[in-house]
Amino acid sequence: MIILSRSEIEAVVDLGSALGTIEAAYIAASEGRATMPPVGYLAFPERDGDCHIKYGHIAGDPSFVVKIASGFYGNPSIGLPTSNGVMLVFSASTGVLEAILLDEGFLTDLRTGLGGAIATRALCRPDARRVAIVGTGIQARWQIRCLRQAMKQTPLAFSIWGRSENKARETASALASEGIDLEVAPDLERLCRGVDIIITTTPSREPLIHDAWIRPGTHITAIGADAPGKQELDTSLVIRADRRIGDRLEQSLDHGEFSTVFKSGLMARKDCAELGAVLCGKAAGRTRPDDITIADLTGIAVQDIAITNSILDAYRLSSVSHPRKPR
């Protein structure tokens, strides 16, 4: 059995091949080739914590994956990260446990970043250059890293806005050390009015992005709303959008960015499409330069399966070239 620590995982990440694996997984999900049972959930209200269990199997894959991920929001006050997690890989032929990836939530961050990049690349205008990043957490960084990888032929210009300008500066400075330039934007409205792509990464429960700020042709990827009560985009902006794409519509309409509009009856399921269907050409993505497009990503188990397989493949390749001692 393979047991990998977070640092061993980080050492073998290959963003380019992971992008391809996750794109294929979205397509498998939309084509009905993936089994993704309802997400398991445990709440720890006294500790402001929760645990999600996402698991599934893509037909034909030699393995299946179970991810257990927790978020305990008081952890930073005692010097611990909010997120934790582990990925378990089992043989789909024998049920034998084959690998444990002690990623401590790293792979969830990474696959979320990759998912955002895939959606943004698929839906933005071909001539999009200016990107607004809303929020200053770990996802802000991953969205930037992954989108740069996904659109590496395109000279993108990133600006970041956060409620705390200090945190926005910290993020810009951290990315500068990776060689990524990032402008700190003091005003969210002005920022939104001047960009081609907006990526929202906040846990906001009140709409942050207002309809009036969004010009035709803008693409928005909304990452933050992953649970009931969270909402980053104005309801009227969701209604006004020309194309609404979710990673998994039953989640987006239940507790994602589209849920408020859907539950108020102002939009039907048929007014949305799934990302995998867009990626394989079975559903329309952007149809005109002036379309406003919104991708709502709530996170799905096939992303976890894909990123895990991608890491294991990379690890096995690296083991062949640099043999390690067995554990």
Place this chain on the structure above:
Amino acid sequence: MIILSRSEIEAVVDLGSALGTIEAAYIAASEGRATMPPVGYLAFPERDGDCHIKYGHIAGDPSFVVKIASGFYGNPSIGLPTSNGVMLVFSASTGVLEAILLDEGFLTDLRTGLGGAIATRALCRPDARRVAIVGTGIQARWQIRCLRQAMKQTPLAFSIWGRSENKARETASALASEGIDLEVAPDLERLCRGVDIIITTTPSREPLIHDAWIRPGTHITAIGADAPGKQELDTSLVIRADRRIGDRLEQSLDHGEFSTVFKSGLMARKDCAELGAVLCGKAAGRTRPDDITIADLTGIAVQDIAITNSILDAYRLSSVSHPRKPR
């Protein structure tokens, strides 16, 4: 973090203390102090396999537990065990992964044996001596080992019956090597007519134990029916029983031994009680020597939590007296 292999787990098992921990867990479940979300499930019909994810938290416990257990029924034909599994222990204060028990299904077998022993001890006549074990698989062995531990003041006499008399002999011979005497019974009817306790451990989908064979005062612990379609006891025997006790009634009535009678409307939920309620005196168990009592055990997450905590406690104790190198 602690990672224990199956052999390390086996080395620290203490049946006596585990019995107490699991008994307390049944009581916690019946008193509503346990969170046990619906069991997660993945099917692999092409491989005759499945995977169950059981998880939960007992209020006040410092940790929560996620169990992933698979059964691939063609494994023996390629020299692998049918069952596999792993237990994961997380801090309920921070979500941090604290321990991985690579038990390969051993702890599920063990906690199932302990659960059966607790139910049998609680519900049999005080003067019960003769025990029939129906079935020759791994659970047959664990039911015997655990019941001997639970009733060690009582001189129990065990007989075993299996569809294959050869397998029954193999089981008897294996237990003989542990110092346990076991008679092989050639005829199931005659066996049932002559004992005080019957423990059924088969995956039968047709009733094996017939009403007419069961004399007043008999206690039956039924372990086998853990999924829709499985049934070991005659429907009329379930109706005739004076007391019907389930580990978790919503499971027993949905897919356990009581489900056929319940779904046909011949018995109501109020005609059954939960094991934890019997154990803490809130519900009646056996009320008269001549009562026929049936315990239907489908397996619940608090057993997994309790056995895991019991193993970790024993491991920490053994580490204090025999320090090991950290891993």
